[in-house]
Amino acid sequence: MAFIEVNDGTSLKNVQVVVEKGEGSDYKEPRVGTSIKVTGNAVEGRNNTVEINTTPDGITVFGDAPTDYPLQKKGCSLEFLRSIPHLRGRTNTFNAVWRVRSVLAAALHEFFQSNNYVYVNTPLITGSDCEGAGEMFQVTTNGYTTEFKSEEEYYANDFFGKKAGLSVSGQLEGEMAAMAMGKIYTFGPSFRAENSNTPKHLAEFWHIEPEVAFAELDDVIEIAEDMLKFVIGKLLEKCPDEIAFFDAHFEKGLKARLEELISHEFGRVTYTEAIKLLQESGEKFVYPVEWGCDLQTEHERYISEKVFKKAVFVTDYPKEIKSFYMKQNPDGKTVAAVDLLVPGVGEIIGGSEREYDYDKLIAAMKERNMNLDLYSDYLDLRKFGSVPHGGFGLGFERLIMYTTGMANIRDVILFPRTVGSIR
Numbered sequence: 001m002a003f004i005e006v007n008d009g010t011s012l013k014n015v016q017v018v019v020e021k022g023e024g025s026d027y028k029e030p031r032v033g034t035s036i037k038v039t040g041n042a043v044e045g046r047n048n049t050v051e052i053n054t055t056p057d058g059i060t061v062f063g064d065a066p067t068d069y070p071l072q073k074k075g076c077s078l079e080f081l082r083s084i085p086h087l088r089g090r091t092n093t094f095n096a097v098w099r100v101r102s103v104l105a106a107a108l109h110e111f112f113q114s115n116n117y118v119y120v121n122t123p124l125i126t127g128s129d130c131e132g133a134g135e136m137f138q139v140t141t142n143g144y145t146t147e148f149k150s151e152e153e154y155y156a157n158d159f160f161g162k163k164a165g166l167s168v169s170g171q172l173e174g175e176m177a178a179m180a181m182g183k184i185y186t187f188g189p190s191f192r193a194e195n196s197n198t199p200k201h202l203a204e205f206w207h208i209e210p211e212v213a214f215a216e217l218d219d220v221i222e223i224a225e226d227m228l229k230f231v232i233g234k235l236l237e238k239c240p241d242e243i244a245f246f247d248a249h250f251e252k253g254l255k256a257r258l259e260e261l262i263s264h265e266f267g268r269v270t271y272t273e274a275i276k277l278l279q280e281s282g283e284k285f286v287y288p289v290e291w292g293c294d295l296q297t298e299h300e301r302y303i304s305e306k307v308f309k310k311a312v313f314v315t316d317y318p319k320e321i322k323s324f325y326m327k328q329n330p331d332g333k334t335v336a337a338v339d340l341l342v343p344g345v346g347e348i349i350g351g352s353e354r355e356y357d358y359d360k361l362i363a364a365m366k367e368r369n370m371n372l373d374l375y376s377d378y379l380d381l382r383k384f385g386s387v388p389h390g391g392f393g394l395g396f397e398r399l400i401m402y403t404t405g406m407a408n409i410r411d412v413i414l415f416p417r418t419v420g421s422i423r
């Protein structure tokens with residue numbers, strides 16, 4: 001008898017093949033990674049499994065795998081697997097991650113579709129910067145040349161006749177669609193040329209951005225909480241084996257944590273209160289905490305892991321550290337922004353109510369020295385029947401990290417693009 005564990009990638013469970021070799025057979029055991037076709041009798045195996053009984057004649061080899069096939073042994077490190085992105089999907093870990101990714105994507109569409117949101121596709125190449133943090137990749141067809149005398153001349157001769165880049169967010173166009181259709185969402189890639197080599201930043205990530213007319217900050221928060229509870233509920237229902245696998249191998253208690261998340265209200269705190277909590281914590285943070293500072297991952301994790309021990313919305317950030325489009329609060333210091341922080345990851349959602357007053361928006365843009373000409377379409381929204389509205393952006397990979405317990409964002413996307421790394 002010989003035994004072969006076969007897996008066609010559709011499940012974490014293998015099918016066992018029992019080969020009756022017979023007397024004096026020259027049966028050669030297929031090596032790890034070989035692709036085979038098996039013909040035989042399906043019988044009931046142990047623990048409600050199916051086994052296939054066959055003989056050497058019932059096995060056809062499609063593709064042999066030589067001994068240098070990199071996935072020889074169980075328990076390869078995630079770092080090693082990152083060096084073979086084209087093969088790592090064949091491991092149980094990545095098979096489970098990709099399956100969770102697919103189920104979450106479908107659940108997100110289901111949530112928005114069943115609530116009458118219109119799915120729109122916003123452009124990936126853009127002439128304006130949504131977040132204004134100087135993180136745009138440039139798009140150009142002009143190679144190196146000394147032909148142009150100035151920057152203006154260079155861009156004027158480029159493909160679009162002006163400077164273009166890869167979009168960091170579909171929000172600005174999403175707002176335009178929401179002003180036409182009421183409730184919209186996008187689900188596509190965003191690009192950030194952030195030079196931050198961290199476990200939670202990608203240069204190309206997938207972004208879900210709902211935008212809703214007549215919505216204020218509380219509505220935005222409610223939509224975000226409902227959405228997360230819905231998609232995580234679907235995940236628990238549709239991927240019990242995968243969640244059990246991550247619970248056993250990556251984060252003990254993951255299933256209980258997700259179940260708890262969907263059955264309790266998320267926490268809520270203002271930025272100003274959060275700063276106080278951090279200052280009074282007695283913790284030694286690498287980055288100092290004072291009103292006006294940007295919350296770093298260590299601060300975000302302290303708030304969600306130690307203070308609230310659950311997902312928490314932080315609202316009303318200082319206007320200086322947030323984007324130009326956010327609604328200015330009456331205090332003159334803060335904006336109606338919201339970030340959702342979760343244990344283990346930190347920020348997974350960033351959103352806001354939008355400034356819909358033309359003059360206030362112009363003033364905020366001027367304070368930031370923005371070129372208003374590039375935003376004329378966006379500004380028109382405030383001229384022609386402006387209404388309160390808001391939305392948020394969910395980083396899809398950060399959601400997958402949170403729901404699988406995978407600690408590095410490079411391990412939740414098929415082919416990660418990060419600073420200094422592309423293939």
Ligand code: 4AD
Binds near residue numbers: 192
């Ligand atoms: O907070 P951000 O920058 O917000 C926006 O882009 C808004 N325009 C969204 C909106 O209101 N429509 O990004 C939103 C989310 C973050 O919370 C994070 O989850 C994810 O996008 N994100 C990234 N994920 C992976 N790698 C990066 N470099 C990311 N930058 C942002």
